[in-house]
Each structure stands twice: as C-alpha cells, then as structure tokens.
Amino acid sequence: MSTQRVSDDVNMIDAPYHGRTGVLGTYVVAGEKVAVIDPGPASQVPGVIEALDRLGVEEVSTIALTHIHLDHAAGCWMMLERYPGAEVHCHPKGVDHMVDPSKIEAAAREAFGDKIEEYGEIRGIPKEKLKASVDGERLCLGGVELQVSYTPGHSIHSQSYYEPRGRLLFAGDAAGHTPDNLGVVIPASPPPYNPVQATESLSRMEALAPSVLCISHFGFHGGAVKWLSDFRRQVLLWERLASEGVEEGRTLTETYLTVLNGDPFARKLVSKNPEAKGHVYSSLAGFMSYAKWVKARK
Numbered sequence: 106m107s108t109q110r111v112s113d114d115v116n117m118i119d120a121p122y123h124g125r126t127g128v129l130g131t132y133v134v135a136g137e138k139v140a141v142i143d144p145g146p147a148s149q150v151p152g153v154i155e156a157l158d159r160l161g162v163e164e165v166s167t168i169a170l171t172h173i174h175l176d177h178a179a180g181c182w183m184m185l186e187r188y189p190g191a192e193v194h195c196h197p198k199g200v201d202h203m204v205d206p207s208k209i210e211a212a213a214r215e216a217f218g219d220k221i222e223e224y225g226e227i228r229g230i231p232k233e234k235l236k237a238s239v240d241g242e243r244l245c246l247g248g249v250e251l252q253v254s255y256t257p258g259h260s261i262h263s264q265s266y267y268e269p270r271g272r273l274l275f276a277g278d279a280a281g282h283t284p285d286n287l288g289v290v291i292p293a294s295p296p297p298y299n300p301v302q303a304t305e306s307l308s309r310m311e312a313l314a315p316s317v318l319c320i321s322h323f324g325f326h327g328g329a330v331k332w333l334s335d336f337r338r339q340v341l342l343w344e345r346l347a348s349e350g351v352e353e354g355r356t357l358t359e360t361y362l363t364v365l366n367g368d369p370f371a372r373k374l375v376s377k378n379p380e381a382k383g384h385v386y387s388s389l390a391g392f393m394s395y396a397k398w399v400k401a402r403k
C-alpha cells in the first residue's frame with residue numbers, strides 16, 4: 106500500500122488488490138472535512154483505511170462514488186463501519202443498487218464468473234446513508250470543494266467530481282483507463298456502453314478545463330485536456346469501426362483487428378502487455394453491442 110501526493114489538498118491511495126498494486130486509485134480530498142473518492146471493494150478497503158490512518162485522517166465525512174460498479178463501490182459498507190458519520194454520494198440511478206447490490210452482483214458474476222470472489226464481501230448499505238447527487242452540486246469540505254458533473258456513457262450512473270483549486274478532475278472510468286503506465290488511454294466500455302453519451306460527457310469534462318486528470322485505473326496525469334481530446338478521438342474511431350463492423354457483418358475478432366490496425370494506443374497496449382487483449386475485446390464488445398442496437402432501431 107502506498108500514498109502519493111496529488112496536490113496540497115489531495116492524495117491518492119494505491120491499496121493492493123489481490124497482491125497487485127496499480128489497480129484502483131482511491132483519492133482523498135481533505136479540507137476541514139475529508140472526502141474519499143471510490144474506496145473500492147471490501148478486499149481493498151482495509152488497505153485504504155490503513156492509508157487514511159497514516160495520512161492522519163480520523164473522520165471521513167463524504168464517500169464520493171464515480172459510479173457504483175463493484176470494483177469502485179462494493180466496500181462502502183466496510184468504510185461505514187469504520188467511519189459511521191460518513192455519507193455516501195452517488196448518481197441517483199445508482200442509489201437502489203447501493204442499497205441492494207444483488208442485480209449488479211449477478212451481472213458481474215455473469216461477466217467475471219467466480220473471479221468476483223476477489224472483491225470480498227458484497228453488502229448493501231442503509232438508504233439513509235446515501236445521498237443522490239444533483240448535477241452541478243457542490244460538496245463543500247471547508248476550504249476545498251468537489252463539483253458534481255453527470256458524465257454517463259461508461260455506465261448510466263457515472264459522474265465526475267471537479268476540484269477547482271487544484272483544477273483536478275476525478276473522472277472514474279468516464280475518461281478511459283491508462284493501464285501499466287504506458288502513456289496510452291484506452292476505453293473502458295463493456296456492455297452496456299453508450300458512446301454517444303460518453304462523447305457528450307467528454308465535452309462536459311473538457312469544458313471544465315482541468316489541469317490534472319485523476320482516473321481510477323490508473324493514476325493522475327497532467328495535460329488533462331490533451332488526454333481528454335486524445336480519448337475523444339479514440340472513442341469516435343472505435344465507434345466508427347464498430348459500426349462499420351456491424352454493417353459489414355464482421356465478428357468481434359475481425360473488428361478487433363481493424364481497431365489494432367487503426368488505433369496506435371490499442372496497438373501499443375497489446376504489444377507491451379498481451380494480457381490486455383481481453384480488456385480491448387470487452388471494451389470493443391460494448392461499442393459493437395451499441396452499434397447493433399442502433400442498427401436494429403433503423
């Protein structure tokens with residue numbers, strides 16, 4: 106477990122996930138009060154709490170979720186056991202799933218099989234602990250604040266948080282992944298994914314003119330606006346290739362090859378880390394299922 110300073114008010118915790126670090130960045134924003142963004146699943150939360158202890162954090166007032174996927178949010182119940190005064194903020198479409206995670210759990214089990222055991226115990230949290238976020242809302246922490254911006258696409262319940270003092274944008278998975286420190290960005294878009302919403306969300310994020318992009322998988326990156334515009338170009342390219350693939354009746358594997366051919370980021374990622382092929386496949390599947398849905402409606 107390690108912590109890294111992002112700005113005067115913000116640290117990133119890298120708590121190990123099944124022995125691996127660099128999987129999920131949990132951000133700690135400290136004014137007079139403290140917010141924790143995406144504490145992760147129950148298997149990671151003990152490391153997050155240990156890091157908070159090391160940072161001298163005794164109380165957490167706000168747990169801010171970028172979305173309610175299990176790898177970001179499933180350990181909230183354990184955070185609340187340690188910090189009973191905290192409120193959990195999420196998109197209104199995520200509230201019911203946070204109270205009763207059984208549907209999200211079933212969907213994850215279908216996608217990942219028994220691997221979801223790695224998340225640790227999945228439990229709902231009491232409804233009275235949840236605050237449904239309002240778009241544009243400001244979470245005031247005393248001296249520092251987080252501004253909520255709805256950024257759907259990766260999921261319908263995705264939202265980002267902007268911290269204006271350090272011009273930091275906490276985008277969750279809405280601005281893609283930057284795996285393995287390779288300097289590449291790649292979509293995180295398993296089905297159900299909506300690339301039209303995703304690009305609208307990118308416009309909202311770009312309009313904030315952030316300086317540093319803090320993403321979940323993984324790390325914080327300067328030159329945020331360039332990251333976002335590179336990523337937008339990539340989303341539009343994948344959307345076009347997926348839609349052409351569906352029109353031409355190409356399989357996922359055939360379309361994957363057109364993506365490797367057309368996208369230098371995907372090519373670099375897979376050549377440096379062949380295991381990333383599965384990530385590119387599942388992300389492309391989200392684009393293709395959206396393209397099929399569009400085609401079926403024509």
Ligand SMILES: [Zn+2]
Nearest residue numbers: 172174259278
């Ligand atoms: Zn996610």
